[in-house]
Amino acid sequence: MPELPEVETVVKGLRPLIKDRRVTAVEIREKNMIAYPENNIDEFKESLIGSKIEAINRRGKYIIIELNNEKNMVIHLRMTGKLLVKEVEEFRDKHTHVIFSLNDGQEIRFNNIRKFGRVYLIDKNHPEQAGGLSDLGPEPLSEDLTLTDFKKLFKNRRALMKSLLLNQHFVAGIGNIYADEILFLSGVRPDRTADTLTEDEKEKIYHNMRHILKKGIIYGGTSFSDYVNAFGEKGSFQEELKVHQREGEECYSCGTKINKIKVSGRSTYFCPKCQK
DNA sequence: GGCTTTGTTTTATA
DNA sequence: GTATAAAACAAAGC
Numbered sequence: 588m589p590e591l592p593e594v595e596t597v598v599k600g601l602r603p604l605i606k607d608r609r610v611t612a613v614e615i616r617e618k619n620m621i622a623y624p625e626n627n628i629d630e631f632k633e634s635l636i637g638s639k640i641e642a643i644n645r646r647g648k649y650i651i652i653e654l655n656n657e658k659n660m661v662i663h664l665r666m667t668g669k670l671l672v673k674e675v676e677e678f679r680d681k682h683t684h685v686i687f688s689l690n691d692g693q694e695i696r697f698n699n700i701r702k703f704g705r706v707y708l709i710d711k712n713h714p715e716q717a718g719g720l721s722d723l724g725p726e727p728l729s730e731d732l733t734l735t736d737f738k739k740l741f742k743n744r745r746a747l748m749k750s751l752l753l754n755q756h757f758v759a760g761i762g763n764i765y766a767d768e769i770l771f772l773s774g775v776r777p778d779r780t781a782d783t784l785t786e787d788e789k790e791k792i793y794h795n796m797r798h799i800l801k802k803g804i805i806y807g808g809t810s811f812s813d814y815v816n817a818f819g820e821k822g823s824f825q826e827e828l829k830v831h832q833r834e835g836e837e838c839y840s841c842g843t844k845i846n847k848i849k850v851s852g853r854s855t856y857f858c859p860k861c862q863k
Numbered sequence: 864g865g866c867t868t869t870g871t872t873t874t875a876t877a
Numbered sequence: 878g879t880a881t882a883a884a885a886c887a888a889a890g891c
Contacts, residue, residue, distance in 0.1 A: 588869055619887085648870080665887080666869050682889095701888045703870075719871065746881060754881090755871080763869065851882070853869070 589648060589664040591727070591760030592803030593814050593822065597670055598645045600817030601695075604672040605652075606643060608689040610635045617684035620697060623707040623716050631708050634658045635687070647723045647759030653711070661707040661717040662697065667813045668704030671696045700813060723759035727796050732758075737793045741781055748784070749777035749850040752796075761796070764809055767831040767856050769796045776862045777855045778848070802827065830856040 589597070613632045615621060624630050634656065642653040650670065652660040662670065672693055673679075679686075685697040685706060697706060709716035724740070725732045740758070744751060751757050752766040761769070770777050773791040775784065784792075808814055808822030811832065815821055825832075829839055834847035838858040846859050 590870095663870085665871080667889085699888095700890090701868090703887050703889095705871095705887095743880070750881080753870085756880095852884085854867090 588666050588762055588764065588811075589668065589808075589814055590762035590765050590803075591645075591648065591800055592765070592806075592824065593808035594645050594648050594650060594664065594760070595804050596808045596816045596822060597664070598643055598650055601650075601670060601672065602643045604693070604817060605640050605689065605695060607639065607641075608691055608693075609637065609639045610687050611690050612636060612688035614686040614688075615684075616686075617699075617702060619702060620684045620699065620704065620706055621708075622705040622718065623709055634708055635660065646720060646726070647755055648762070649717065649720050657711055658708055659711050661709055661720060663705050663718070665701075665703035665705070667700040669696075669698040669813070669815055669819075670817055671698055671815075671819055672817050719755060723755050724757045725759065727758045727760060728800055734790060734793050738786070738789050741784070741789060744781040746781055747777065747850055748775055748779050748781055749853070749855055751781050753851065753853065758796070760800070763853050763855075764828070764831045765799055765803060768799050768829060771830040771857060771862060772799060774862055777850050777857050830858060832856065
């Protein structure tokens, strides 16, 4: 599932392929994919067609494509979304729901097996038009987020640690896979409440969060089933996971069998011996 | 055809 | 107002 490292990998792949290209046509096969402007497909198309793509960036799990007009196109992949750049003549599979034609004979395809992904075409100065984009927590990999800043985020927090890491208001971009891995590396049980963490444990979470997200990017993200980058290639971080999706297998550190529980309704994996 | 899946949004509650 | 948990929702695949 696309989390920060996967979205970052998509953005990095997309950037050289589509920057400075112009959009020549937009085909919307599944209207529900367009979340903003609501019920106004014509306005969506009109703002896009003829515009030039100036920049491609990421904020949390959102992809932000800046156009040379007053609009940004914002895309969220949710569970099974893919953004692929293909030549026009290449085979389009049945889950291709929105197609952006470019002036170089290629097209950007928004592909969604489960149709959970969303596209927003918003005013540059109105991020709130793109769902939760406007009130995300800090970027976990930002140079600006120091250990001191991170510790301050714990003020008044008492949620379960797994829930807190998944909360996009706390920090932006962490999902189910990386939350489990960060907590394992930090030796903290996912069902510990945030107000019981020691200063040392907060520091471990800070460093492991940054370490594991960077490592995920280096490996091109985690591909269990659907995730691929802009070229359609899988990542390899699934081979590096220490606890996620390893129920019943032996912990690499102590040999204890990895447990699977539900936290906040999400599948959660941890080592009952290594994590306190 | 019920269950599972995740990320986000909504609703209820302390 | 703020934080949180629970529920709802999206829809396909098995």
